Amino acid sequence: MKMAARAARYRGDSSRIWLMWTVIAAVIAVMARNPLYSLLVLIITRIVGHAFGGKPSESGLPLTRIAVVILLFSVIFNGLSVHVGSTILFRLPSNWPLLGGPITLEAAAFGFTSGMMLVTMLAVFAAFNRLVPSSELIRLMPRALRDLGIVILIAVTYVPETSRQLGRIREAQAIRGHQMRGLKDWRPIIIPLLIGGMERAMSVAESMVSRGYGATTSARQPAAIQLTLAAGLLMTLIGWFLTYWIGWLGYLLLSVGAAIIAVLFFQLGRGVPHTKYRTRGWVREDLIMLAASLVTLLVVLLPLPIVDRTTLTYIPYPSLHAPTLDPIIAAAATLSLLLPVLLLQGHGE
């Protein structure tokens, strides 16, 4: 009874919550060059990913093995190639290119910090890919890119069909006595697959045209839109450079440029006629997650007087010392990253 009540609690779109969760986790993972923050995000990400994710993706190596390789690699690489720091472990002959000089504990520690950043980022997106199905990801494609959205739709629809076609061609060739001995033997498989695919593309194009695709709207953008897009890009680019000279003006220009492009994308998207099979409005839990995400992003990104943002960067040079955490940043990160556990209790059961 209690479970039934819980299951009825969340009626929104869980991928929306997971998207916000990923943005917070990824921003902290990228911004914090401090192994303590990285570890915090890594642990929460693994817990949440295991609790809510389906089966992990079978493509690629398991994350633990990749993490060990990355950490070992970055510790050894940075340790051997950077010769800064006061705790000298041993010395390599100074005439060795790149490697020669004192090998320090601080350089190895910096390598570990860098490795932790990469591992955390991988873990965040491994969890994201487990938590959000690809059908939901396709929905995130901006509506302004309508034609390219159709390309993705056709591609995703035809992936299983192409895979089946590949199997059929191999069977048909095997019946004719074709054997796979070398690379050349792929010719009678790949070429019919390609030609069959292109023939299908012709018939898809013809059926699209016969249903009126491209008949009513001109795909070409008006000059005013092109001008605004170019202006947005230029402002973003100048803003990026200016952040190194006049910090506030750089950030301002970058934000305005980004806002111009984002608003234009939204406007262009609104002009695209579409039908919705099922509308998914924002529910209370989505708004709570949005508020938590905004608070966490403010705490991490803005120079607020109550927050010590210098803790985000841990530099072990010149002599090794313990990294520190800011309690407000740590609390905001922990609470907002664990929030979906509360909000989505019983969802999907």
Place this chain on the structure above:
Amino acid sequence: MIRRLLSGTIYFLSGIIGVLAFTYPFLLPTLNRLGAGSSSALSAAAHQSDAPLLTFIMLVLCLGVLLIEIQGQAVSAKVVAALGILVAITAVLRFLEVAIPGPGGFSLIFAPLIIAGYVFGARFGFLMGTMSMLVSALVTGNVGPWLPYQMFAAGWVGLSAGWLPRVAGSKRQIAMLAAFSFIWGLLFGAIMNLYFWPFISGADGLGWEPGIGIGESVRRYFGFYLATSVIWDLGRSFGNAVLIVVLGMPTVRALSRFRDRFEFKVT
């Protein structure tokens, strides 16, 4: 005329932003040094943490603008359908690659991408590169912050294939495409390493000695590349070249036949 000018401006700015997004780790020590003289400049440490995020945002915006612009110029029903099907084929090839791993960084998707760019032109090649990476990431569950960088780099592979000269003689054509795919095998690895280079080296070069110049940063990256990636990438280069030598000619012929059918218009 104005539209062509604006279009050219968008391509030019996108090109600069794309190159900058990959190469900024080399520029940061110099930018930090130049900015240090300004009273309103932020400290290098403040930039160290936000530079990758700002560059990522700029790259995503730029990719969006570029796709909008190309969509407005190059997309008809036939192009949409052909792109969709060819992208589906490359996504299936990426599945095969997961099932049967090749030597080093060998990937089956570069040869079709280069041939499609060569046959159908630079815009089609760019779109095929970006869409192939996007769709294969969606179907294999590999979406992450590396995706926009992969999309850009693969887009450049297809784009530059469209710029190759049309040479006479099938053997010369295949030799050119094989050499081109060999070079891209190494280049793709070298530029994709740059995506995580700031994390390995420290965003403002602190991993190295502070204050080193562009030339020295590039030299150190080259050392890193030779030590860690070149053998892996050679697997990709040789794989690409062999695939093009063995399967290139019939593929070019088949796609050229369809190009003529796609370009057919009643006037």
